[in-house]
Every structure is written in structure tokens, then in C-alpha cells.
Amino acid sequence: MGRDAMRMVDVGGHALHLREAGDPRGAPVVFAHALGTDLRIWDAVLAHLPTGLRLLRYDLRGHGLSDCPPGPYGMGALVRDAERLLDALNVRGAVFVGLSLGGMVAQGLAIKRLDQIRALVLSNTATKIDTKDIWDRRIAEIRAGGMAAQSSATLERWFSRDFRAGPGMAIWRNMLERQTVEGYTGCAAAVAGTDFYTPTSGLRLPVLGIAGSEDGSTPPDLVRETVALIPGSRFELIRRAGHLPCVERPVTYAALLTRFLKEIGHV
Incomplete structure (x- = not known):
């Protein structure tokens, strides 16, 4: 896959972690x-993507x-964080892959800076x-009881029944519960106030x-309805x-992304 460098990039008063x-x-x-979550959710996908791409992952503020x-x-x-990050990296004409909150950022960035974005992958978002x-209720519970107050309910929405029963769950529970309350609730407030x-x-x-197919946070029909707003879009369901x-x-996931990148001539 080539180099995998990590650094901090100033986006105006604070810095984002980039790989x-x-x-x-x-x-x-x-x-x-x-x-x-953080940028590590993409680790296994990157290993299966074609060579020749410039692959940029970043941690959102507070994550x-x-x-x-x-x-x-x-x-x-x-959205401004993402805009300034791509400007600092001199990125134009990117394919932006956003999942959930990241998918909302993707929509906002495409609306604001179409020079930076040539195509979107809107994953598990709306x-x-x-x-x-x-x-507001989730934010109040987390502020009162810490991340553990909501972690079990969140993980149940996040993962399929089979995956929750497997040994890999401990990693993702730790990732969620070690998330800072300030960063999580700060970004949760952003989601709460957004309708794109x-x-x-x-x-x-x-x-x-x-x-x-087993997404308890953004069910398939919600994602399907979202992408259907944009003419010519395609929807894929991962069972x-x-x-x-x-x-x-x-x-x-990597196979679907690769096919899309080839179809639009990005690779």
C-alpha cells in the first residue's frame, strides 16, 4: 500500500490527526x-484498495x-475543518468517503466546496x-455517567448480532468508551442540529x-432515501x-468502493 505517514495538520486554532x-x-x-470512532475503522479496507491512490484518513475534532x-x-x-485540511494538503477533485457523521461532513463539504470534491461515498448516513x-437525551446521559453510560446501547446499534458475539467486540467497546466526553458530545450536538x-x-x-442490512443507527431505507435525492446515484446493501x-x-466494502472508483475514472 505504500507509505503510511501520520502527522498533525493545523486547521485554524486546533490540529487534526492525519494519516x-x-x-x-x-x-x-x-x-x-x-x-x-476514529480513523482506524478504515484500516482493513485500505489493505484491499488498488495501488496508485492517495489515501487520506483523518480524526474528526475531539476524536x-x-x-x-x-x-x-x-x-x-x-465541515470547515475538512475544508481547511484539504486546502492545507492541496487536495482538489477528491472522492470523499464519509460514514455516519463523516457522511454528513461529506455532504456539507460537497455543498460548500465542489472544487475539492468530485464524487461522494455516503456510507451509513443521512x-x-x-x-x-x-x-439531547444521549448527551445528557453521557455527561452524567461518562461514555460507558451509552456504550452498550450504541454497540448494539452499530454491529450485527453475529459480530457482537465474536471476540473482536472488545476492541470497538474500548475505542468507544475511551472517547472523550467533550469530543463525543460536541460532535453529537453537531449531528443533532443538522438537516441537509x-x-x-x-x-x-x-x-x-x-x-x-443490520444497521440500527441509519437503517438501509434511510440511506437509500438519502442517496436517491441525488440524480444518478447508486445504492449498495452489505448483508x-x-x-x-x-x-x-x-x-x-473495498470491492464496492473500488468498482465505484473505476466507474468514475478515479483509478
């Missing part, structure tokens, strides 16, 4: 993760190794995810939608996978 792999002169593919400015955050701030009341229905329906670019199909079915 870059593949060919630095290749066509860029940017990956943005879900709330409560992973990125800085955690005081919350709450607005979605505009998360223009609006849950209601503000649901998010109207601006996303105005987008005109290649889009691949990906859903997991026996939940909210993080890149973790549960990385080979299948």
Missing part, C-alpha cells in the same frame, strides 16, 4: 469516520489523536440522523450509497453488517 498512505501523486480519496476544542460544535465547524430530543435535506437534494455529482460495514465486511 496518509498510498501514492502521494495519486488521485485522492479522503475518509471520514463515524461519531465515537482519536486530533485536538479537542471546547464544545458544543456546529456542523459548519466540522441528511438528518435521529431527532434533537434523542440526541434541501442542500443535498441540489447536489449533482457521482454518488455511491452504502448501507448495512450481515451493521453501522460500520468497513469493520465487519472490509473486503466487500
Whole structure:
């Protein structure tokens, strides 16, 4: 896969953790993760992608190794982080792969900076995810009891029944429970305040939608309805996978992504 360098990139008052792999002169593919995770959710997918791509993963603010400015955050701030990151890296014409919260950032960035984005992969996401009341309740419970107060319920929404019964769950529980309360609740507030229905329906670019058949956070029909807002988009369902199909079915996920990249001439 080539080099895999990690560094911090200043995006205006705080820094984001970036990992870059593949060919630095290749066509860029940017990956943005879900709330409560970090860039490691893409590790297994990258191993199955074609050579010759410039593969960029970053931790959203308040996640992973990125800085955690005081919350709450607005979605505009998360989109601005991505915009400034790509500007700092001199990235234009990227394929942006966003999962859940990362998929909302992807939509916002495409709406704002179409020069940076030539195509989107909207994975396990929507223009609006849950209601503000649901998010406010989750935020209050986490502030009162820490990440462990919501971790079991979250992991049940995230992963298929078979995966939850396997030995790999300990890794993802630790990832979630070690997430900072400030970073999680800050980004949760951004999700709670976002509804991209109207601006996303105005987008005109290649889009691949990906859903997991057992996703309890963004069910397949919600993802399907979201990508259907954009003419010419395609929807793919990964069976026996939940909210993080890149973790549960990385080979299948990489195959769908590779096919899309080839279809649009990105590789």
C-alpha cells in the first residue's frame, strides 16, 4: 500500500490527526469516520484498495489523536475543518468517503466546496440522523455517567448480532468508551442540529450509497432515501453488517468502493 505517514495538520486554532498512505501523486480519496470512532475503522479496507491512490484518513475534532476544542460544535465547524485540511494538503477533485457523521461532513463539504470534491461515498448516513430530543437525551446521559453510560446501547446499534458475539467486540467497546466526553458530545450536538435535506437534494455529482442490512443507527431505507435525492446515484446493501460495514465486511466494502472508483475514472 505504500507509505503510511501520520502527522498533525493545523486547521485554524486546533490540529487534526492525519494519516496518509498510498501514492502521494495519486488521485485522492479522503475518509471520514463515524461519531465515537476514529480513523482506524478504515484500516482493513485500505489493505484491499488498488495501488496508485492517495489515501487520506483523518480524526474528526475531539476524536482519536486530533485536538479537542471546547464544545458544543456546529456542523459548519466540522465541515470547515475538512475544508481547511484539504486546502492545507492541496487536495482538489477528491472522492470523499464519509460514514455516519463523516457522511454528513461529506455532504456539507460537497455543498460548500465542489472544487475539492468530485464524487461522494455516503456510507451509513443521512441528511438528518435521529431527532434533537434523542440526541439531547444521549448527551445528557453521557455527561452524567461518562461514555460507558451509552456504550452498550450504541454497540448494539452499530454491529450485527453475529459480530457482537465474536471476540473482536472488545476492541470497538474500548475505542468507544475511551472517547472523550467533550469530543463525543460536541460532535453529537453537531449531528443533532443538522438537516441537509434541501442542500443535498441540489447536489449533482457521482454518488455511491452504502448501507448495512443490520444497521440500527441509519437503517438501509434511510440511506437509500438519502442517496436517491441525488440524480444518478447508486445504492449498495452489505448483508450481515451493521453501522460500520468497513469493520465487519472490509473486503466487500473495498470491492464496492473500488468498482465505484473505476466507474468514475478515479483509478
